[in-house]
Amino acid sequence: MTGLFSEVFLSALLFGAVTAAVPLLLAGLGEQMSEKAGVLNIGIEGMMLAGAYLGFVGAFYSGSLWLGFLTGAAGGVAVALVMALLCVRIGLNQIVIGIALTLGLEGLTALLHHFQFSRSYPRLPAPNPTVIPTLVDIPVIGPAFFKHHLIVYLAVALVFAMGYLYRRTQLGLNLQAAGDKPAALDVAGIDVIRTRTIAVLSTGALAGLGGAYLANVGAGLFIPFITNGAGFLGIVLAMLARGRPVWVLFGALLFGVCLSLTTAMQVAGINIPTDVIQMLPFLAVMIMLVLFGRRASLPAALGIPYERGAR
Amino acid sequence: MSNTTPSPVGDIVALEGVTKRFPGIVANDSIDLSIRPGEVHVLLGENGAGKSTLIGMLSGLQQPDEGRILVDGKPTPITSPRQALALGIGTVFQHMMLVPTLTVAENLLLGGPWWQRPRTEELEARVAEISKSLGIVVKLNARVSELSLGEQQQVEIVRAMVRNSRLLILDESTSMLTPQGIEELGALMRRLVEQGLAIVFITHKLKEAAAFGDRISVLKLGRKVGEIPPERFRALGEQEIISEIVELMFGKQKDDPEAAERSVASVHTEAAPLLQVVDLEVAPTDNAPGLSSISFDIRPGEILGIAGIDGNGQKQLAEALAGQRTATSGSVRLEGTAIEKLSVGERSRRGLRYLTDDRLGEGTVGTFPVSINFFLKQVGAAPFWRNGVEQRAEIDRRAGELVREYDVRTPSLKTPVARLSGGNIQKVLLARELADGAKVVIFNKPTYGLDLANTLASRQRIRDAAQRGLAVLLISTDLEELLSMCNRIAVMANGSLVGTVDNADDARTRVGRLMIGLAA
Numbered sequence: 087m088t089g090l091f092s093e094v095f096l097s098a099l100l101f102g103a104v105t106a107a108v109p110l111l112l113a114g115l116g117e118q119m120s121e122k123a124g125v126l127n128i129g130i131e132g133m134m135l136a137g138a139y140l141g142f143v144g145a146f147y148s149g150s151l152w153l154g155f156l157t158g159a160a161g162g163v164a165v166a167l168v169m170a171l172l173c174v175r176i177g178l179n180q181i182v183i184g185i186a187l188t189l190g191l192e193g194l195t196a197l198l199h200h201f202q203f204s205r206s207y208p209r210l211p212a213p214n215p216t217v218i219p220t221l222v223d224i225p226v227i228g229p230a231f232f233k234h235h236l237i238v239y240l241a242v243a244l245v246f247a248m249g250y251l252y253r254r255t256q257l258g259l260n261l262q263a264a265g266d267k268p269a270a271l272d273v274a275g276i277d278v279i280r281t282r283t284i285a286v287l288s289t290g291a292l293a294g295l296g297g298a299y300l301a302n303v304g305a306g307l308f309i310p311f312i313t314n315g316a317g318f319l320g321i322v323l324a325m326l327a328r329g330r331p332v333w334v335l336f337g338a339l340l341f342g343v344c345l346s347l348t349t350a351m352q353v354a355g356i357n358i359p360t361d362v363i364q365m366l367p368f369l370a371v372m373i374m375l376v377l378f379g380r381r382a383s384l385p386a387a388l389g390i391p392y393e394r395g396a397r
Numbered sequence: 398m399s400n401t402t403p404s405p406v407g408d409i410v411a412l413e414g415v416t417k418r419f420p421g422i423v424a425n426d427s428i429d430l431s432i433r434p435g436e437v438h439v440l441l442g443e444n445g446a447g448k449s450t451l452i453g454m455l456s457g458l459q460q461p462d463e464g465r466i467l468v469d470g471k472p473t474p475i476t477s478p479r480q481a482l483a484l485g486i487g488t489v490f491q492h493m494m495l496v497p498t499l500t501v502a503e504n505l506l507l508g509g510p511w512w513q514r515p516r517t518e519e520l521e522a523r524v525a526e527i528s529k530s531l532g533i534v535v536k537l538n539a540r541v542s543e544l545s546l547g548e549q550q551q552v553e554i555v556r557a558m559v560r561n562s563r564l565l566i567l568d569e570s571t572s573m574l575t576p577q578g579i580e581e582l583g584a585l586m587r588r589l590v591e592q593g594l595a596i597v598f599i600t601h602k603l604k605e606a607a608a609f610g611d612r613i614s615v616l617k618l619g620r621k622v623g624e625i626p627p628e629r630f631r632a633l634g635e636q637e638i639i640s641e642i643v644e645l646m647f648g649k650q651k652d653d654p655e656a657a658e659r660s661v662a663s664v665h666t667e668a669a670p671l672l673q674v675v676d677l678e679v680a681p682t683d684n685a686p687g688l689s690s691i692s693f694d695i696r697p698g699e700i701l702g703i704a705g706i707d708g709n710g711q712k713q714l715a716e717a718l719a720g721q722r723t724a725t726s727g728s729v730r731l732e733g734t735a736i737e738k739l740s741v742g743e744r745s746r747r748g749l750r751y752l753t754d755d756r757l758g759e760g761t762v763g764t765f766p767v768s769i770n771f772f773l774k775q776v777g778a779a780p781f782w783r784n785g786v787e788q789r790a791e792i793d794r795r796a797g798e799l800v801r802e803y804d805v806r807t808p809s810l811k812t813p814v815a816r817l818s819g820g821n822i823q824k825v826l827l828a829r830e831l832a833d834g835a836k837v838v839i840f841n842k843p844t845y846g847l848d849l850a851n852t853l854a855s856r857q858r859i860r861d862a863a864q865r866g867l868a869v870l871l872i873s874t875d876l877e878e879l880l881s882m883c884n885r886i887a888v889m890a891n892g893s894l895v896g897t898v899d900n901a902d903d904a905r906t907r908v909g910r911l912m913i914g915l916a917a
Contacts, residue, residue: 255511255515256510256513256514257511259499259506259515262496262498263496263499263507266497266499267496267497269494270494270495270507271496271508272478273456273478273488273494274478274507275478275482275483275508276507386497394458
């Protein structure tokens with residue numbers, strides 16, 4: 087058991103936690119935006135999968151991780167476009183369409199991957215981390231937090247950018263009004279459908295990016311169903327964060343630690359069945375929900391399609 | 398501008414022959430309206446008169462089917478709320494249009510270009526200027542959910558001003574205010590029109606119309622039935638205005654097809670009452686008024702009408718009698734036996750029947766076939782069910798009889814009842830509630846939303862029921878209907894009966910005066 091608490095182990099554990107947290111963070115931020123605008127985006131798992139697959143394919147053939155992130159985000163947006171069309175414009179049930187998109191994308195990405203790579207799982211080269219000088223020399227913390235790919239720092243910066251967006255900009259006001267009282271936004275002269283569409287497409291981009299990170303940096307390869315519920319964890323995070331991006335960050339880190347712990351415990355060879363260990367993150371979700379779920383406040387018009395002058 | 402307008406004061410907005418239809422009803426029927434700066438134009442009418450639809454068209458939420466809207470004398474379709482705002486039409490809707498989770502300032506900023514930062518400083522200066530000239534205080538940093546309804550309304554008025562509205566529409570703005578708040582709103586409207594604004598003030602309260610208006614248009618069932626221009630308004634005293642409006646709102650129209658016959662059968666006054674209600678009380682809830690000391694008797698063969706503006710406790714009264722709502726005190730006697738403690742089902746079995754106005758919501762199960770809907774209140778009972786099993790043949794046989802007897806126009810017995818028209822659904826309800834053993838029947842707005850033929854048929858059914866010796870309580874917001882059917886009419890206001898009038902020649906004016914809060 088000595089290995090479990092060594093400096094190197096702890097630092098690897100936290101490094102893994104950050105790597106696991108980034109996709110959750112991006113998904114959570116994306117979901118938060120949709121929910122703020124009144125769209126419950128259950129399809130986010132599908133958007134992440136599309137992002138993971140297209141992101142991997144993009145990076146694999148171009149050799150550029152950044153191009154991979156771009157194609158991944160585009161994949162997420164493509165799925166979000168379907169969601170926006172069906173749920174925001176036509177006003178179909180958001181839950182049913184969301185589930186259908188997730189299931190559909192699970193099948194589609196697995197199928198496409200099989201066509202392309204058969205049963206082989208080619209790997210991408212390990213990404214070049216951006217090392218932040220001085221800070222990286224801090225024991226334990228340094229190697230855990232300051233030796234990541236540039237996109238990780240950008241994702242954290244995004245948290246604060248989102249906070250600014252929601253609290254200080256016109257678009258932030260519009261998004262919140264679209265979720266809390268869409269009729270008020272409409273009579274204020276802002277198109278509710280357009281506002282919600284922007285939100286859903288942004289969600290798609292963020293979720294797609296999260297998926298691409300998961301495949302290209304986190305795993306270095308694509309396997310079918312690779313997201314393994316990360317999108318759903320993002321929904322939980324968004325719900326618990328009560329509209330505050332910084333809480334999504336904390337939540338994502340917490341889940342990241344749990345996910346990283348499952349890997350670490352398996353590596354450390356602790357004598358618990360793997361299945362039990364792999365349950366850990368989801369157990370954490372349930373504990374979080376029991377502790378904070380009651381206080382989660384959701385927008386009043388969440389999940390309700392908007393129709394002008396509906397009687 | 399002045400060279401195009403012949404009169405010194407032109408219309409800001411004018412409606413010409415505007416008609417709007419919804420499935421099954423004509424909400425507005427070729428309405429003409431002229432709205433001028435410096436005037437409070439009162440739109441007066443009861444619920445369902447078409448006031449809100451008219452507002453929806455002026456604020457860009459709905460489009461007229463026929464006719465046109467002129468802005469500054471030019472025909473201008475108002476296709477969206479944004480366009481209405483751009484034309485200078487600001488609306489304070491009956492239901493508040495503020496985002497409760499945002500602050501007042503954020504709500505006022507809503508609608509700016511999305512790429513801009515909200516211009517808070519500019520807004521503060523503008524609001525300070527406006528609130529000073531209007532003499533009201535606006536707490537910009539308060540969250541809207543913390544404000545009272547009166548304060549929220551002021552925020553909405555200020556918002557319309559911030560957007561440089563030339564026409565301010567106030568939709569039922571006094572309905573949620575305290576008497577003092579109403580006074581303040583009246584004074585505020587006066588200051589606004591003095592600044593050259595045009596105001597359209599929608600209300601169903603006559604006193605407010607007379608006190609705050611410059612010009613009054615009266616709507617009735619989607620039609621404009623009269624207008625009092627400012628010259629006449631100033632010439633008349635408040636009492637004369639009110640009596641003129643009463644005449645317009647409740648007066649008989651020459652071309653009214655419903656006025657065909659007015660056959661009120663006489664009742665044996667010595668007969669013992671079938672239904673006796675003494676001091677019935679129901680506690681108010683968040684969204685419904687309570688009932689206080691309701692007392693009345695109904696004798697066999699008598700139709701007692703309940704008149705009043707909708708939402709004054711009529712539904713609560715019906716539900717309390719039927720047992721669907723718990724009464725806090727008072728007694729209800731059916732043929733002398735106290736029934737106020739009995740369940741809904743037991744009251745129904747003893748002959749107290751209630752025809753709800755919510756035909757599809759609580760009256761029927763829309764997806765069930767017509768046949769089953771006839772026996773919804775007997776589910777599980779013989780002969781239609783035996784040992785928990787549905788007796789299809791028996792149900793269909795009896796349902797077939799009822800369909801013929803009550804002339805229900807349905808493709809088949811198996812058709813889901815929601816597919817029928819409102820009139821035919823009402824026939825199904827009538828058949829069910831008037832069936833075997835009915836002694837007292839409560840009708841809540843029995844002809845609401847029905848076309849003329851079905852309205853007349855339903856009324857005849859109700860008359861026939863009374864002829865057979867049933868006691869009938871007829872709740873309606875249609876005074877014409879009550880006058881044509883009832884022996885006596887009681888008027889309900891704020892959850893109590895403010896007076897009962899025998900249906901004699903002067904009943905119309907006496908009931909009308911009771912309805913608007915004047916003594917009979």
